[in-house]
Amino acid sequence: MQKISKSFGGVPALIEASLEVMPAEIMALVGQNGAGKSTMIKILNGAYVRDEGSISFNGTPWTAASPQQAQRAGISTIFQEINLIGYRSVAENIFLGREPKRGFGLLDWAKMNAESAALLKRFDVKVDVREPLERFSTAIQQMVAIARAVSFDARLVIMDEPTSSLDEAEVAVLLRTIRQLKAEGVAVIFVSHKLDELYEVCDRVTIMRDGRTVQVSAMKDISKLHLVAAMLGRDLAEVKKRGATAFEESSGANIGGELLQARNIAVGHRVHDASLDIRKGEIVGLAGLLGSGRTETARAIFAADAKTSGDITFNGQPAAFKGPADAIKAGMGYCSEDRKAQGIVPGMSVAENLTLALMPALTRSGMLDEAKQREVVDRFIKEIGIKCAGPDQKIRELSGGNQQKVLLARWLCMNPKLLILDEPTRGIDVGAKAEIQMLIRRLASNGLGVLMISSELEEIVEGADRVFVLREGKTVAEFDHQNMTESKVMHAMAHGHDT
Ligand SMILES: Nc1ncnc2c1ncn2[C@@H]1O[C@H](COP(=O)(O)OP(=O)(O)OP(=O)(O)O)[C@@H](O)[C@H]1O
Ligand SMILES: [Mg+2]
Structure with a gap:
C-alpha cells in the first residue's frame, strides 16, 4: 500500500x-x-x-x-x-x-x-x-x-x-x-x-x-x-519521565476514612468469600486469575448481581441497593470491561454518549441545558484527550481506544465517590494508558475511591495503593503499596498465600 x-x-x-x-x-x-x-x-x-x-x-x-x-x-x-x-x-x-x-x-x-x-x-x-x-x-x-x-x-x-x-x-x-x-x-x-x-x-x-x-x-x-x-x-527521555511520574504520583498521600467495606461476599457459584475495603482517595487493585471472581465481586458491590451472602457498607451506611440505579444514586460508578455490551450507543454523538448518565442532572423541567452539557463535554474531551472531530461526531467513527475514553468520561462527569474500573486500559495505547492512569490518580487525590480490576499486574502494582488478591472466589491476600511486588501478587494469585 x-x-x-x-x-x-x-x-x-x-x-x-x-x-x-x-x-x-x-x-x-x-x-x-x-x-x-x-x-x-x-x-x-x-x-x-x-x-x-x-x-x-x-x-x-x-x-x-x-x-x-x-x-x-x-x-x-x-x-x-x-x-x-x-x-x-x-x-x-x-x-x-x-x-x-x-x-x-x-x-x-x-x-x-x-x-x-x-x-x-x-x-x-x-x-x-x-x-x-x-x-x-x-x-x-x-x-x-x-x-x-x-x-x-x-x-x-x-x-x-x-x-x-x-x-x-x-x-x-x-x-x-x-x-x-x-x-x-x-x-x-x-x-x-x-x-x-x-x-x-x-x-x-x-x-x-x-x-x-x-x-x-x-x-x-x-x-x-x-x-x-x-x-x-516523543524523545526517549520524555517517555521515561512519563512512566516515572505516573509511578511517583501513586504515593496516595490524601487517603481518608473508610468509603466501602465488603465482608464475606458470596455471589453465584464463582464467589464464596470475598472481602475488601476502600478508603476515600484510595486506589484499590483487585487481582486474580481469569475466573477468580473479580468481575463478579465488583458487580455484586455495584448491585448489578445479587449477592447470596455477605455485608456491604458504603459511605457509612449499610448498602441495601436493589440494583445499579440505587448504587449510582449513592455515588458509585461502574466502567465494565466490555465496551460494546456496556452501552456505547453507536448512532449517537460523542457528547450524547458522554453525558448519557448525567442527563437527569442536565435536564430542568424537561429541557436539556445544552450550554452546560457542552461545557462538561468540552472539559472531558480536553482533560482526557479524546481524539474526535468534535462533540457532535458519531461515537462509532472514533477509534476503539477513544470510544473507551468516552465511556470513562461518562462516569467521571457524574462526580462519583467510588468508581469501579474493570480493565480500564484494555485496548488503549501506551500513551493514552499513561494519561488515563494519571487521570485516575489525580481524581483519587481529590477524594475519589477507585476499585481497579486489571489483568496487567504492572498496572496494579504501579497504580494501586493497596491490592486484594482473589483466588477461586476467595480473598487470599492483601498488600499495601510498600509491600507490593509483582512476584508477591502473582504468588498469591497462583497459590493462595503470600509466602
Ligand atoms: N467511518 C469513519 N468516519 C469518520 N471518521 C473515521 C471513521 N473511521 C475512522 N475515522 C477516524 O480516523 C482516525 C483513525 O481511526 P482508526 O480507527 O483507523 O484508528 P486506529 O489506529 O485503529 O485506533 P485504535 O487503536 O483506537 O483502534 C480517527 O481519528 C477516527 O476518528
Ligand atoms: Mg483500530
Whole structure:
C-alpha cells in the first residue's frame, strides 16, 4: 500500500501512509488510538474506499469491492469482535455461505464436519465441530474464525486486536496459530497494543502516527522504548519521565476514612468469600486469575448481581441497593470491561454518549441545558484527550481506544465517590494508558475511591495503593503499596498465600 490518503468529512485519517508485507511475513502494525491502523486495514480489505494511493497484491494492482470479495481473493480479516453465528455449529460457521452440497440441494454434513475438523487440527484445536460455536471460549471462537479465513486459501490474514479479550493461555494458542500460518507461507498483519506479544511473533513492525507511517523496522532492530517513542512522537527521555511520574504520583498521600467495606461476599457459584475495603482517595487493585471472581465481586458491590451472602457498607451506611440505579444514586460508578455490551450507543454523538448518565442532572423541567452539557463535554474531551472531530461526531467513527475514553468520561462527569474500573486500559495505547492512569490518580487525590480490576499486574502494582488478591472466589491476600511486588501478587494469585 503506497501513499494512501483518506479523509472523513474533511478530516484526514490517513496521509500518504504506506504498508508492505512479504509472503510468510508477520508484520506488526502499531500506533496510538486513532493513528489510522484500522482505517488502513479497511481500505485494504474493501470496507472503505481510499481517496488516493495505490495498492498491489501478489504483484498486481488491487482494489477490493468488499471484505467478502477480498476474502475470496485471498485477503481475510479477523476482527476483535467475532462476527460468526453463535448458535450454529463450528463446522457450519467455517462453511457459512458456501456449504458443500450432495445434490438436490442437500447439505453434505459429513464432508463439512470432516473438513472442519481437519482444518482445526492444523492449528491443534480439537473440538467437536458439531457443537454450537457459542459453547466454546473466545479463544476457540477466534480460532474458528481463523480456520474459516484460512479455508478460503488466504494468502494474507489480517488481525485487528485479536487478543484484547483473551487470557494468557488463549493468547499463547493464538500466537502459535499465527506461527503456523507463517510456516504455511501465509502473510499476517497483526495489530495489537501489547508489545510483548508483538515481540514474540512478529518479523517487522510498521509504526503509524497521526495518519502517517513514521517508521518500518525489523523487530529485532528496535527496542521497546524506541518503538513507544516513535508511536508517541516523543524523545526517549520524555517517555521515561512519563512512566516515572505516573509511578511517583501513586504515593496516595490524601487517603481518608473508610468509603466501602465488603465482608464475606458470596455471589453465584464463582464467589464464596470475598472481602475488601476502600478508603476515600484510595486506589484499590483487585487481582486474580481469569475466573477468580473479580468481575463478579465488583458487580455484586455495584448491585448489578445479587449477592447470596455477605455485608456491604458504603459511605457509612449499610448498602441495601436493589440494583445499579440505587448504587449510582449513592455515588458509585461502574466502567465494565466490555465496551460494546456496556452501552456505547453507536448512532449517537460523542457528547450524547458522554453525558448519557448525567442527563437527569442536565435536564430542568424537561429541557436539556445544552450550554452546560457542552461545557462538561468540552472539559472531558480536553482533560482526557479524546481524539474526535468534535462533540457532535458519531461515537462509532472514533477509534476503539477513544470510544473507551468516552465511556470513562461518562462516569467521571457524574462526580462519583467510588468508581469501579474493570480493565480500564484494555485496548488503549501506551500513551493514552499513561494519561488515563494519571487521570485516575489525580481524581483519587481529590477524594475519589477507585476499585481497579486489571489483568496487567504492572498496572496494579504501579497504580494501586493497596491490592486484594482473589483466588477461586476467595480473598487470599492483601498488600499495601510498600509491600507490593509483582512476584508477591502473582504468588498469591497462583497459590493462595503470600509466602
Ligand atoms: N467511518 C469513519 N468516519 C469518520 N471518521 C473515521 C471513521 N473511521 C475512522 N475515522 C477516524 O480516523 C482516525 C483513525 O481511526 P482508526 O480507527 O483507523 O484508528 P486506529 O489506529 O485503529 O485506533 P485504535 O487503536 O483506537 O483502534 C480517527 O481519528 C477516527 O476518528
Ligand atoms: Mg483500530
